[in-house]
Amino acid sequence: MVLIFDCDGVLVDSEALACEIDAQILTEIGLPYQAQDIARKFVGVSFKDMVARLEAEHGCTLPADLGSQIDRALFAKFETHLKPIEGVRETILSLPYPRCVASSSTPDRIALSLQITGLSDLFDHVFSATQVARGKPAPDLFLHAAAQMGTCPEDCIVIEDSAAGVQGALAAGMRVIGFAGGSHCGPEHAEMLQQAGACVVIGRMTDLHPFKEFLTRLDKRRPSRT
Missing domain, CATH: 1.10.150.240 (Putative phosphatase; domain 2)
Known part of the structure; x- marks a missing residue:
């Protein structure tokens, strides 16, 4: 995973x-x-x-x-x-799975964001939409990330806050956890992510702690690649 x-x-x-x-x-x-x-x-x-x-x-x-x-x-x-999402560092360190970043931003912006917020050391693998032909909602970036991580799309879970990201991950054949805890998220954001196809939507990063429960629920809803 x-x-x-x-x-x-x-x-x-x-x-x-x-x-x-x-x-x-x-x-x-x-x-x-x-x-x-x-x-x-x-x-x-x-x-x-x-x-x-x-x-x-x-x-x-x-x-x-x-x-x-x-x-x-x-x-x-x-x-x-710029600040990190509350609880994100502790949550990531608590999850015993390989991880990477796949972002629509440029490499310079991703690197600066992670550096300023003290998250750089958590990710050895960072992928940008500049590395693929089509950005989200196309599946290209997610498929590229999976290939570089040496895994198949069906064994990836994506954590996304945008409809475009959710759609791109689903198109790649991956499962998606929607995140509606950023300061830009209004009261309708969770519903928007659900409508886009997120299997689960969380409002706090610490909600990822009981990850085995998520895996059990998501395994029952493996998407077919489109």
């Missing part, structure tokens, strides 16, 4: 910060967005796919340095505001 953790909103409480910065920068370049709009439409989606969707929706070409603009502002915000 291999545990595959998303990063933003699962390991680190970054999504609210990222949505705020994305909305700020997009508004500055003439595409007015609120943070809640970004959260609703783009949480869990790679930057490349977000840009493609924005350009298609608005009939425009976004600045070539948009990613750099966002990263500069976001990384500065991370340095002063």
Whole structure:
């Protein structure tokens, strides 16, 4: 059994910060967005796919340095505001399974997030959507992670906070635990993850402690790869 953790909103409480910065920068370049709009439409989606969707929706070409603009502002915000999800370190250390990270973020952003929050030492294997052709909700990143970890998709459990992530993991033939404990999650977030196909939804990372119970429940609901 291999545990595959998303990063933003699962390991680190970054999504609210990222949505705020994305909305700020997009508004500055003439595409007015609120943070809640970004959260609703783009949480869990790679930057490349977000840009493609924005350009298609608005009939425009976004600045070539948009990613750099966002990263500069976001990384500065991370340095002063980013925190780990409550209880995540202790929970991960309590689970006797191989683990890795599979995130839509860039390698630099993942590395900085884990470093600032003191989680870097927990993961020897970190995978980014930049390493595959298609980001979430496509299955590519999860299949890549499973292959690199030397296991089959059916023996992976993914912990995700976004509908795109849940859908991508299911498409890869994996089981998914939805996480609705990040600061960006509203009262409807758990239901959204359930509707996306998560087998179980938890509101606190410490809910992963009784993991044998989850495995028993999830083993009865092994998905078929689509």
